[in-house]
Amino acid sequence: MPKINLFTKIVLIFVVMLLPIMGLYFFSNRTSTEVLRDELNDSNANRLLFFQNQVNVNIESISLWPNLLIHDPDISDLRDTFESPGPSLTLDMITLINRIQRKLSIQENSSNWQSSLYIYSPILNRVVSSNAVKAYDDAELKRRMKQGWQVQGDGKGQYIFSMFSVAPFSSFNRPQESNLIIEVRFGSRNIVDMLDKFKSDGRRNPFFYKKDTGVIYNSSANRAVAEELVVQLEEEHAMDVVNQTVKLNGVNYLVNTQHSDTTEWYLIDYIPLSDVIGPIVQTNRMFYFTVGSLLLMSFVLAYVLYAQVQSPLKQLVGSFQKLKYEDYSVRLKPKGNNEFSFVFMRFNSMVVQIQELFEKVYLEQIHVREARLKQLQSQINPHFFYNCFSFISSMAKMKNHEAVVAMSQNLSSYYRYTTRQERDFVSLSDELDFVGSYLEIQKLRRNRLDFTVELPPRLRKIEIPPLVIQPLVENAVLHGIEEKSGEGIIQIGVSEEEGWFRIVVEDNGKGLNEEGRINLARELEEPMSEKTGCGLWNVNQRLQLRYGEGAGIEIGPSELGGLRVVLNWRHQSSNNQEKEEPA
Known part of the structure; x- marks a missing residue:
């Protein structure tokens, strides 16, 4: 299964977090829209019903006028007139008609609608x-x-509503036989004014419609849309559906209708659906824009985290893997000024230090091998063997058993130490015991040699690299004591001060003048040549590689008259060196 990087994980987390939110929002938004649509339809239906009732009340009120007037005394007198006055009216009749006209005017002015009353006298x-x-x-x-x-059209786009009342009612179909006919009229302008007032309350477009008669529009109606709406409702037989959504020319409209039992007209109101749910759509767009912005920000954040965190971590892990397989040339390139730049610089510094340490250890191991090889070569030196066995043979002939035993024991200790030396560190006491065996051998061969070793008890357990003291002692014997007549003295002392350890080897031998000491010190710091002694140079290099700056060999004149050679190094806890407390 392929690994998923940090960038993909963060993006997936944001997507997983946003999906439920979007789902809940979509569900709640759809529910809210449906509820809003239902509530709006109910509200529109109630408002239309209320408006329709207002129109019906006015019409029904006007329709009652003939019944009220028929019982008026003056109109009753006109109704009960059965003789024709001829082409001219009598004075009494004129007076009666004047009174009737005043009453008709009063009745017409009793309503907000502009209406007219007509009384026909056959x-x-x-x-x-x-x-x-x-x-x-x-x-x-x-x-x-x-x-x-x-309802009849007036030829100007308006309609005249009229209703007749006859006395007696049985003569309705025979008007010439009736006593009196009363007609009430009003124009559709009254309805238009009410439609305008109703429309001014909101974004509605109400109008009245009656099949085979026509349409009464409000003053600012979009007649083209209204006509298309009427045609579609008639085609779909949906005129009696109170609430519905109709699509005209790609635009959805909320349509509400109310039928009037009084006039047989339909009151139709429509409003674009976008006007109703426009704020919701705008809110949806803002929400989706916000979600998109959050998603984009999550991508940017994920990329930044990937570039600033995972990518450096991958580089760091990859570099550690290379380091694991001993590729010490690996380096990380710091970018910017952040925590990873600091880590990269520390990593590079660590690799450099590891590389230098390995090089030092490698060189030290080479020097140790060279020292051991040199020691083994000196051990198998035929002159050294010849002298030792010659001494044993001579002492045996002289029956000096103590000398034979002493030489054999010291020679055995000497070879046991050198041939079995496999450790990187030995205790200072073991190293000095080995040096003591070597000096005892030389002392047995040369009665004029004497030596002393001063090792404080608290420093006996201090660990040092093996075979670093014996080369100094060997140089003192071979190049100092043997080249000078008289008694030879070698002194070895060990001390410690402020974390620095010192091993001093002094002799009273031939020694070196100041120029010789300077040349020898310079040769110890230069690459080894044929002129440079292998033993001293090897010891100096090993101490410097192991203990760093300040460690090595110092050469100076001895108070005994010969040469004074000092080994210096600083105490390091990493070397597991411990000081033995005095008993």
């Missing part, structure tokens, strides 16, 4: 209105007389 063959008295056409009147409210 006996007088005249029609009386609030402002005129004139003859009328019986045939035209008979043609217009029908039950209920009648």
